[in-house]
Amino acid sequence: SSIPEHMREAWRKFSPRGFTTKEEFEAEAVKHIETTLARSLFNCDELAAYSGTALAFRDRLIIDWNKTQQRQTFADQKRIYYLSLEFLMGRALDNAMLNVGLKNVAKEGLADLGFRIEDIIEQEHDAALGNGGLGRLAACFLDSMATLNYAAWGYGLRYRYGIFKQEIQDGYQVEIPDYWLDFNPWEFPRHDVTVDVQFYGWVNKYTDDQGKQIVSWQDGEIVTATAYDVPVPGYGTPTVNNLRLWSSKASSGEFDFAKFNSGEYESAVADEQRAETISAVLYPNDNLERGKELRLKQQYFWCAASLHDIVRRFKKSQRKWSEFPDQVAIQLNDTHPTLAIVELQRILVDMEGLEWDAAWDIVTRTFGYTNHTVLPEALEKWSVPLIQNLLPRHLQLIYEINLYFLQSVERRFPKDRDLLGRVSIIEESQPKMVRMAFLAIVGSHKVNGVAELHSDLIKTTIFKDFVKVYGPDKFTNVTNGITPRRWLHQANPRLSELIASKLGNYEFLKDLTLLNKLEPYVDDKDFKKEWAEIKYANKVRLAQHIQKTKGYSVNPKALFDIQVKRIHEYKRQQLNIFGVIHRYMAIKAMSPDERKKLVPRVSVFGGKAAPGYWMAKTIIHLINKVGEVVNKDPDVGDLLKVVFLEDYNVSKAEIIIPASDISEHISTAGTEASGTSNMKFVLNGGLIIGTLDGANIEITREIGEQNIFLFGNLSEDVEDLRHHHFYGDYQMNPELLKVFDFIKKGTFGDEGAFGALISGIAEHGDYYLVSDDFNSYCQTQDLIDEAYKDQDSWVSKSITSVARMGFFTSDRCINEYADGIWNIEPLQVKEENEVRSRT
Ligand code: F58
Missing domain, CATH: 3.40.50.2000 (Glycogen Phosphorylase B;)
Known part of the structure; x- marks a missing residue:
């Protein structure tokens, strides 16, 4: 449905190119302050100046973002999908200015307009959609993947409330809600990109006219996921990747008009609010799992929306299903997205009609799982009755996955009944529990720890039996890193400037091993x-x-x-x-x-x-x-x-x-x-x-x-x-x-x-x-x-x-994941675009 060739002239002529000079930046900022924000020079405070600056840089990023997405679509290569319930991004403006190499331009421009850049940067509210190390690691990885020109997407939840704000009163911690979305120029609502996600209901199994077994998950409630896209700029490269965050809304098809018209207005609105609750709040625990139903709902909502989005994109390429793992690598940031494994199996078997084994082979070649803890209280387990009620079809699939897995273990270790109990995805407790880490291991082709000692420990303690079952090669180490940008x-x-003055340039920010000079x-x-x-x-x-x-x-x-x-x-x-x-x-x-x-x-x-x-x-x-x-x-x-x-x-x-x-x-x-x-x-x-x-x-x-x-x-x-x-x-x-x-x-x-x-x-x-x-x-x-x-x-x-310290850049980590787990190469970006000023 694109514009015909002979009518593209005007597009080419008017396509924005983005500012590069101080004057062009000022023009953009002032335009946004006076029109987008409807403010003027007489009532432009620091917040308004921040907003205008952010909008100017956002526009700038979007130009490269569009081109990146086009380039990646045309290249039609394998993409990385990083699934994380947490992305602890912090502020975006300073990072955007530095990554596109225009901080000095903005600094001088803002000075012209009467502001100090430091004060303007300070106005921004942190995007705090994470608890700590795990969420910040995801943010560093996004930065590295963009900087290294990998075609990569982050998928997460758009929480209305991020991690709480902490105050100290009388020496005690007090929590204040972090409502951060009042003004967020860094996200693009995509009201046209939605996925309907189903909960509850029941499973109908029957044989159709041709004698084929049909399984259908029926009724229950539908919640709509709407995509919000956040641009992720790489440093010194035109690559701008996408972080897609899902927001929940009652499905418009579901909004109960009958109820609405019969005077039950309030209860209709309550349904609406219940749906919105799913993406309302980040759970503030670190290294503790509590098994709350809403948390499980969050996990499935996000996994289902992301998987359907990924599958939709794959289908456009019209390839055979067997090629899915050549186009798609999905990395699970801890066990929180483990249901994505089950969801892909469901899509392939129930919806696309693939045979179980063919589907399972695709699934396991697609997923990799990163473990971040050995603390027993942090290992995720979900009760069987809870899953049974919320996701009845998924529970069946989990049992089936477990059955085939245990059968294969039994064939190889026929005399070891204890082993079967120890590696079973289902813990035989009261109530029975699903061990999510075990499901993640069984459904992935690689499992990694995040530092050498940790990767050794998981092999000798919590996952010991799986080393026996799969051999040691399924388990690997990728020591964490941080973005030096x-x-x-x-x-x-x-300090960065002093280092650059000795090394001659800022190349060390892209190759941190140069610090040894x-x-x-x-x-x-x-x-x-x-x-x-x-x-x-x-x-x-x-x-x-x-x-x-x-x-x-x-x-x-x-x-x-x-x-x-x-x-x-x-x-x-x-x-x-x-x-x-x-x-x-x-x-x-x-x-x-x-x-x-x-x-x-x-x-x-x-x-x-x-x-x-x-x-x-x-x-x-x-x-x-x-x-x-x-x-x-x-x-x-x-x-x-x-x-x-x-x-x-x-x-x-x-x-x-x-x-x-x-x-x-x-x-x-x-x-x-x-x-x-x-x-x-x-x-x-x-x-x-x-x-x-x-x-x-x-x-x-x-x-x-x-x-x-x-x-x-x-x-x-x-x-x-x-x-x-x-x-x-x-x-x-x-x-x-x-x-x-x-x-x-x-x-x-x-x-x-x-x-x-x-x-x-x-x-x-x-x-x-x-x-x-x-x-x-x-x-x-x-x-x-x-x-x-x-x-x-x-x-x-x-x-x-x-x-x-060169070893500890997240660029090194991402290259290790790319080689050892994702089997993916960066997308070449043309030389001429690559040269950027580095301030
Ligand atoms: C952290 N985990 C590890 N989990 O504790 C830290 O050693 C490691 O460097 C880091 O991951 C990155 O690999 C961590 O931050 C959480 O916050 C989870 C949040 C959700 C509930 C379970 C803990």
């Missing part, structure tokens, strides 16, 4: 001076943020010690705060002369607790109470400050991370699958204190043991240590007991408030081994103080570490 260039522009400067006096000055300036910027948000000042010359991440017992913020209290007690016991020798420290914490995670909230409370006491103690002064930064999110991370001297990655060994903020901190010239866990191990291997502060027990010893606690065969660390007594005395108010936190460690097994690691932790903190006194060698460590 956001986490170096955007967050730390001065910094090594020759490790002993260069002038370079080190500039390096240290930039760190100091970033600390001043954070100190200003603390002043503005907390109302007190911290000394930017102090050692900044930072732990920012979701609050969780396994991440052990409690170990950190007990260490702080221990330090406080030591300071109190010192003479003024002894105090003079100390290295002043600012201990910064940040992170959200899941609203229902009471122990995590207690830890936040303790940190805040310790801060209240320590920060105003005249004996302490500048020697120790304890800061809890509220509402940690992506845009705050961009200010916090470049300002660290030391950051803490101190999970109990074997619990943190990878961690990615560890990489961000080191890439910004901060050193880290950490356990031998997750990616810390590989970071150590890359940067060298002398450049990291490691402590604590090893993963292989954790089981034994827990055993000793359990059987009472253990002496608590005496220094930690003193800390507990100090708290129990009421030093930080409210003795009772911290009772459960303390007794969990002192009396109830210390599951996360805080006591076992306490001594080693405190000693290592002392080593850090000593090391910090020698600034010259500290700066050398910092530079060396950055120079050796």
Whole structure:
């Protein structure tokens, strides 16, 4: 239905080309402010200026976005579909300006119009559709896939409310809803791209006239998914990929007009609202699954809409079904999208009439599954009755998939009945449960962990039996990475500029291994001076943020010690705060002369607790109470400050991370699958204190043991240590007991408030081994103080570490996924387009 060739002249003539100069940018921005927003020069505040700028850049992106989509359609090659319930994108404007290479143009243009670009960037509301590491990883992957010119789509949910905003009142976390869609210039509603998704109902099986078995899923309720598209620009390339987010609405066909007309207006509207509830809110748990029906509805709604969209696109190419896996690679970001496996099998068998085995072969060649945790409480299980009611046909398919799988296992291991029970997708509990990770393994051709230790652990613990069944090759490792565009260039522009000045250009942002060319400067006096000055300036910027948000000042010359991440017992913020209290007690016991020798420290914490995670909230409370006491103690002064930064999110991370001297990655060994903020901190010239866990191990291997502060027990010893606690065969660390007594005395108010936190460690097994690691932790903190006194060698460590961080770019990860799992090549983009200014 496209415009005939002889009428395309006008299109060619008027197709927008996008601004490149300052004047053109100003014209676009002013046009949007005065017409799209109906404002004028007399009432243009910073928000309006942001909106105009964002709309100008959005238009700019859309031109490349359209061309990219066309190019990918014509090329008709394999595409990657990254299915993730979370995309923690943060702000888009700064990223868009840098990626298209027009930040300087905008900066000068905005100055002409009377604004400072920093203030304008600050106006944007974070897109916070995720909890933490898993959601941010998805965002980094989108950036890398676009930058490397892969034809890739993200598929997610368009939540009306992202992760809650955190406030601290009286030391307690309070959650405020994050309604973020008031003005969002970065999304395009596609009211013409919809999918009807079915729930409930019943399954009708019958034989048709030709004697063929027909299965049909009937009745129930229909909810419509509408696509909202978000452009994802690559850095220094015209590729702009698409992130498609689904929003739920009552199906227009379903809106009950009879009800409506017979005066039941309210109940008709209530139905409408029930449908909209599906995409209303992001579940705020990290590493905990609760089995709520609405969550399962979200998962199926999103999987079904995405799968039908993908299949629709495939069908346009008119290929045979057997070619589906050559055109489509679907990556499951954890088990949340596992129903997509079942849905594709349903489409192929029930709707397209393929034989079971042919369909299943297509399915398994299409999917790959990434695991992000070994914590048992985070492994997804859905109760059979719940699925039976919501998705009756899918439950049948799951049982059938399991049957064929177990039969194949039985053929190969005929005498091992226990094995069948252990690998069964159905757990024989009361009620029966569907083990989603097992379903994801059976339905995929590759399963990967996210750091070496983690990938080894899944093979020897939770998925051990599957290694026996499938052999080791189905399981692989892709160590996580981060995008250096956001986490170096955007967050730390001065450091990026300094590096570019030595390497000659910004190519390192596309090939991060080039950072190794910094090594020759490790002993260069002038370079080190500039390096240290930039760190100091970033600390001043954070100190200003603390002043503005907390109302007190911290000394930017102090050692900044930072732990920012979701609050969780396994991440052990409690170990950190007990260490702080221990330090406080030591300071109190010192003479003024002894105090003079100390290295002043600012201990910064940040992170959200899941609203229902009471122990995590207690830890936040303790940190805040310790801060209240320590920060105003005249004996302490500048020697120790304890800061809890509220509402940690992506845009705050961009200010916090470049300002660290030391950051803490101190999970109990074997619990943190990878961690990615560890990489961000080191890439910004901060050193880290950490356990031998997750990616810390590989970071150590890359940067060298002398450049990291490691402590604590090893993963292989954790089981034994827990055993000793359990059987009472253990002496608590005496220094930690003193800390507990100090708290129990009421030093930080409210003795009772911290009772459960303390007794969990002192009396109830210390599951996360805080006591076992306490001594080693405190000693290592002392080593850090000593090391910090020698600034010259500290700066050398910092530079060396950055120079050796090339491995941790998400570009490397994406290439590993592309080679080892997706079997896909990037789409070549013409040279002439590729050359972009790099500011
Ligand atoms: C995180 N998982 C891991 N899950 O904890 C971290 O080690 C890893 O670096 C990161 O993934 C990326 O691989 C994580 O963030 C969640 O937040 C889920 C949200 C939904 C419920 C279950 C946990």
